[in-house]
Amino acid sequence: MRVAVVIVTYNSADVLDGCLRSLAEGARGVELAAVVVADNASADDCLAIAKQATELPMITVQLGRNAGYAAAINAAVDTLDLDELDAVYVINPDCRLVPGSIAPLAESLRTPHRGIAAPYMVNPDGSLQPSLRRTPTVGRAVVEAIIGGDLAGRLGKLGELVTNPREYERPGAFAWATGAAMLLSVPAMREIGPWDESFFLYSEETEYCLRAADLGWLTWYEPASVIEHIGGDSGTNPALAALLIVNKVKLFRRRRGRLAGAVYYLAVLLGEGARALAGRKISKVSFAALLRPSRVMTAS
Structure with missing residues (x-):
């Protein structure tokens, strides 16, 4: 399958090089057709680092301002010829691909009605990083308010965040997954349309997955694909x-x-x-x- 990778950067120079270095091996088993780095007006050397990765089929996009995650994804996708692609892998710059990790995701999208594929996400120490979510509901919000999201996610299906490690052992459909790494099928992208830019940061991936589901496209979790995610600042900032x-x-x-x-x-x-x-x-x-x-x- 022909796959493009989209990476959104914002002052990400300290992690981008490691991400780019992992792409060639991560794409083993698929054709890496393009790598697009879309930069939200970083004050560091993100674009210079991207342009130095001459071993990759690199495209760089400078948005000129910090337009947000969804806007940068849309700008990156606009540079691609979707007629020449089967899927687009949207990843954060602080992700590291395990060798051969794109292929299982791509293979999972061959099944009808699967439009988005999410990998098994781990922390730098190899431990599970919970990344799957159930449908947001009032009931789940109440339960999480009372006992907390981590505990609620371990008790049956009470919580939105899936925190029970056993649920990450097998593939399956989920309401949505973290936007740090998700492979999008081109047929699904054409029908779903652009990412919603009214969400500057956070919930844009939720909206995208739920909108996909409205149109009959599943978000599929595939544990055979592993990706390391250093993690963002939302838990500490x-x-x-x-x-x-x-x-x-x-x-x-x-x-x-x-x-x-x-x-x-x-x-x-x-x-x-x-x-x-x-x-x-x-x-x-x-x-x-x-x-x-x-x-x-x-x-x-």
């Missing part, structure tokens, strides 16, 4: 954590309407409020952001 929470509520309200959206909002608000009272700094910032979402970062 209060501003990014707040943006994640606000966008999560925004997407739910948009898809489910005002009434369900209001209940979902209250559940998330109460959960973050309880954790803020317990002294969690990130929850304090997220709680404040939920009360005044217009003040949350949407661009920089």
Whole structure:
């Protein structure tokens, strides 16, 4: 299969080189037709590093501003001739591909109705990095507010985040997966359309997978494909954590309407409020952001 890789960068020079060096071996078993690095006006050497990777079929795109993750993906895809491709692998610059890891994902997309394929994601120490999600619901938001997302994800299907390691042992369909690494089939991309740029960062992959499902395209998890993800700052950066929470509520309200959206909002608000009272700094910032979402970062 003919596959292009899309990497969105923003001040990612410290991790980009390692990502690029892993691509040739990671693409063993498929044809690596193009590598597109779409840069959101980084202040570091991202584009220079990309241009030095002359062993790859490299394309670079400079957006000229920090336009967000979805906008950069769309700009990257616009440079590709989809008629010449079977799939596009969207990955973060802090990912490292295991040799031969694209091929199982590509093979899984040969089955009808599978439009998105997600790999088994690990931390740098080799441990599981939970990356799969169930459909967002009011009930799951309430449960996660009461007992926390990690525990809820281990108890049957109570939580949105899948945290039970046993559920990562076999392939299957899930509502959505983290946008750090997902292979998109070209037929699905044509029908789903561009990524939603109204989400500057976070929830754009949720929206994309749920919109795909609306059209009959499955998000398929394939554990035979392994990728290492160093991980972003949302778990430690209060501003990014707040943006994640606000966008999560925004997407739910948009898809489910005002009434369900209001209940979902209250559940998330109460959960973050309880954790803020317990002294969690990130929850304090997220709680404040939920009360005044217009003040949350949407661009920089």
